[in-house]
Amino acid sequence: MENAAIADIFDEMADLMEFRSENPFRIRAYRGGAQAIRDLDEPVAAIAKDSGRNLADLPGIGKTLAEKTLTLLETGKLPQLEELRRAVPVVVVQMARIPGLGAKKAAKLNERLTIESLDDLKKACQEGLVAKIKGFGKKTEAAILDGLSIAKQASERIYWAKGDELATVIGEYMRQCKTISQMEWTGSYRRGRETIGDLDLLVVAKDRTAAMDHFEAFPGRSQTIVRGETKISIRVAGAFQVDMRLVEANQFGAALQYFTGSQSHNVHLRRIAKDHGLKINEYGVFRVDDENQVANEPIAGKTEQEVYGAVGLSWIAPELREDRNEFEWATKNKFPELIEMSDVVGDLHMHTTATDGTATIREMADAAIERGLKYIAITDHSKRVAMASGLDEERVRAQWNAIDSLRSEYDGRLVILKGIECDILEKGGMDLSDDCLAEADWVLASVHYGQKQPRDQITERILGAIENPHVDCIAHPTGRLINRRPPYEADMEMIMKAAKANRTMMELNANPARLDLNDIHLAAAKRHGIPIVISTDAHSTDGLVVMKYGIKQARRGGLTKGDVANTRSWEQMKGLQ
DNA sequence: GCCGTTTTCGGCCCGACTGTTTTCAGTCG
Numbered sequence A: 001m002e003n004a005a006i007a008d009i010f011d012e013m014a015d016l017m018e019f020r021s022e023n024p025f026r027i028r029a030y031r032g033g034a035q036a037i038r039d040l041d042e043p044v045a046a047i048a049k050d051s052g053r054n055l056a057d058l059p060g061i062g063k064t065l066a067e068k069t070l071t072l073l074e075t076g077k078l079p080q081l082e083e084l085r086r087a088v089p090v091v092v093v094q095m096a097r098i099p100g101l102g103a104k105k106a107a108k109l110n111e112r113l114t115i116e117s118l119d120d121l122k123k124a125c126q127e128g129l130v131a132k133i134k135g136f137g138k139k140t141e142a143a144i145l146d147g148l149s150i151a152k153q154a155s156e157r158i159y160w161a162k163g164d165e166l167a168t169v170i171g172e173y174m175r176q177c178k179t180i181s182q183m184e185w186t187g188s189y190r191r192g193r194e195t196i197g198d199l200d201l202l203v204v205a206k207d208r209t210a211a212m213d214h215f216e217a218f219p220g221r222s223q224t225i226v227r228g229e230t231k232i233s234i235r236v237a238g239a240f241q242v243d244m245r246l247v248e249a250n251q252f253g254a255a256l257q258y259f260t261g262s263q264s265h266n267v268h269l270r271r272i273a274k275d276h277g278l279k280i281n282e283y284g285v286f287r288v289d290d291e292n293q294v295a296n297e298p299i300a301g302k303t304e305q306e307v308y309g310a311v312g313l314s315w316i317a318p319e320l321r322e323d324r325n326e327f328e329w330a331t332k333n334k335f336p337e338l339i340e341m342s343d344v345v346g347d348l349h350m351h352t353t354a355t356d357g358t359a360t361i362r363e364m365a366d367a368a369i370e371r372g373l374k375y376i377a378i379t380d381h382s383k384r385v386a387m388a389s390g391l392d393e394e395r396v397r398a399q400w401n402a403i404d405s406l407r408s409e410y411d412g413r414l415v416i417l418k419g420i421e422c423d424i425l426e427k428g429g430m431d432l433s434d435d436c437l438a439e440a441d442w443v444l445a446s447v448h449y450g451q452k453q454p455r456d457q458i459t460e461r462i463l464g465a466i467e468n469p470h471v472d473c474i475a476h477p478t479g480r481l482i483n484r485r486p487p488y489e490a491d492m493e494m495i496m497k498a499a500k501a502n503r504t505m506m507e508l509n510a511n512p513a514r515l516d517l518n519d520i521h522l523a524a525a526k527r528h529g530i531p532i533v534i535s536t537d538a539h540s541t542d543g544l545v546v547m548k549y550g551i552k553q554a555r556r557g558g559l560t561k562g563d564v565a566n567t568r569s570w571e572q573m574k575g576l577q
Numbered sequence B: 001g002c003c004g005t006t007t008t009c010g011g012c013c014c015g016a017c018t019g020t021t022t023t024c025a026g027t028c029g
Helices: A002-018 A024-038 A044-049 A063-075 A079-087 A090-096 A101-110 A117-126 A139-153 A160-175 A187-193 A207-216 A249-259 A263-275 A304-310 A327-332 A361-370 A391-412 A436-439 A456-469 A492-501 A519-528 A542-556 A570-576
Strands: A180-185 A199-206 A221-227 A231-236 A240-246 A277-283 A284-287 A377-379 A415-423 A442-446 A505-507 A531-536
Touching: A002 A024, A002 A063, A002 A079, A002 A090, A024 A063, A044 A063, A044 A531, A090 A117, A117 A139, A139 A240, A139 A361, A160 A180, A160 A187, A160 A199, A160 A240, A160 A542, A180 A187, A180 A249, A187 A199, A187 A221, A187 A249, A199 A249, A207 A221, A207 A231, A207 A240, A221 A361, A221 A415, A240 A377, A249 A263, A249 A277, A249 A284, A249 A304, A277 A304, A284 A304, A361 A377, A361 A391, A361 A542, A391 A415, A391 A436, A442 A456, A456 A492, A492 A519, A505 A542, A519 A531, A519 A542, A531 A542
Parallel strands: A199 A240, A377 A415, A415 A442, A505 A531
Antiparallel strands: A180 A199, A221 A231, A231 A240, A277 A284
16 A cells, blocks of 8 residues: 555544544644654565564654554554444545535534535525524624535635636736735745645735725636635635735744645644744744743744754745655754755656647747756657557657758757657557667657556556666656646556666656656655656647746755756766666 | 653644634645
8 A cells, every 4th residue: 555545534534523523632633643654764564574674763653554454454444444434424525525614613613414415414504404504694694605515616725827827817917016025925836735725925015904904806716715814715716715814024934834734744843943932923933931922022023044943943945845854954044955946957748749749849949948957858759649640660750850951050059959758558668669769869668558557557657667778757647637647556656766876857847737756756766866857748839837846846855957968968868867 | 652861651743814713623735
């Protein structure tokens, strides 16, 4: 059983325990355990097998969760989970996803009314039955009816790239509001998570009412969820939630830290503050005396640097704030110097009109020069990908000849490499002959068919490609599409060991729907010492723009310039192959 | 359920907003 699957089970247990009003700290412990296992950069199964190590030594995992993990590894099942699933009706879980309803209210509704589906709930609201229950009223009833229609949309997380577009549009609109003197996006968007659940804007404004009015007048707004003294939430583009918080200028750093999260990062930071006799909230850092009295005046808060500095830590890049290794690094002030967009000098995965791209080699080359790149590899599909009219050996050689004759024209400006994205066949082996692959400057190997093969089979296929001496890099190594398609069942630990042993690189595909490898895998690859290649997989000249999303993901994985191969010149790259 | 320079019990991050309340629970982040 993979780490992610075990983590999902602990998370589900935490969710279900909420419906049973269990001790909230016990619930938090399960969530903490889930995160600890999800964030491991090695398989928990490997630790369990190692007689010299103990699962309970992992932070956040104690005796109980260690035992449950072992049970899951051995049997694939957990009796306590089955029990919880039986105890909590599915419809209650569904109800709790409606904005405004939580576990407690959903459980109460189920207890007082006969509700077996969301349709039953709708009917109960329409008949006025909900408003009669103690603790519920007319407004809650109306809110549930409203929430029912957007429950699915509202709970959907969007790609970071899509969030980036929205944030840009809203940001430009908000900048027209003259009373706003300071403004910054916070939350998971600032941390660069691959998906975004909502957007959070932090603002300093002289006239708060005017700032809120301006926000509420955003042309894309469909609804105002709440509006108070310091916080307003609206829905835009259908059901997507955008929050704005107003703070004083001397609180900006504290609020920025607070709202950037992650939640578990904040919990950890506040615990450290407590040990220092301090208290951190969104208004600043405050001294707490022996009597537990909190001082009126903050000792820090204007900048994030001040806030972290107050507890003896150096500033932590938002991409690292997931309560993984960042506090250890901050204590020693030994952070990885995270990669920057300007470090990238080459792009080694792109398509042309020869297969499913929309631009010619020349157009891609010109676009690459405009972006300041020094080299690109043209990597069209191989023949197995018939849908994209993949290249057979004759056509790929013709393309390489064309590249040869273009080279002099681009001499000194851009190196164009003869590449291929060669399919790893379902039955194993490469789609083009070794003789052919040997003629290429750059060979990507990737799985497009038979993605649902069992673990052993698909792992073997990928291992075969890694061991092929002509293959330079494994493209989109897990095949996942965010929110749409799960990763291959492949054994990533085995794949990484083989990649290291065979000097095969691994791709971070920067397409916002892929971002493959993910942050955890990137950290694992770094631990193994495998060079990562960040590539756009562009199918048009505009497609080259996605490199920035890859950089964001790489930073979350803790990668430095040195960890990423295409920050080197092509001459130096050849040494890695 | 986890954890320990307060170590085997007793804590566990912190606050805004809403609705239905007459002082607070639930939800959300």
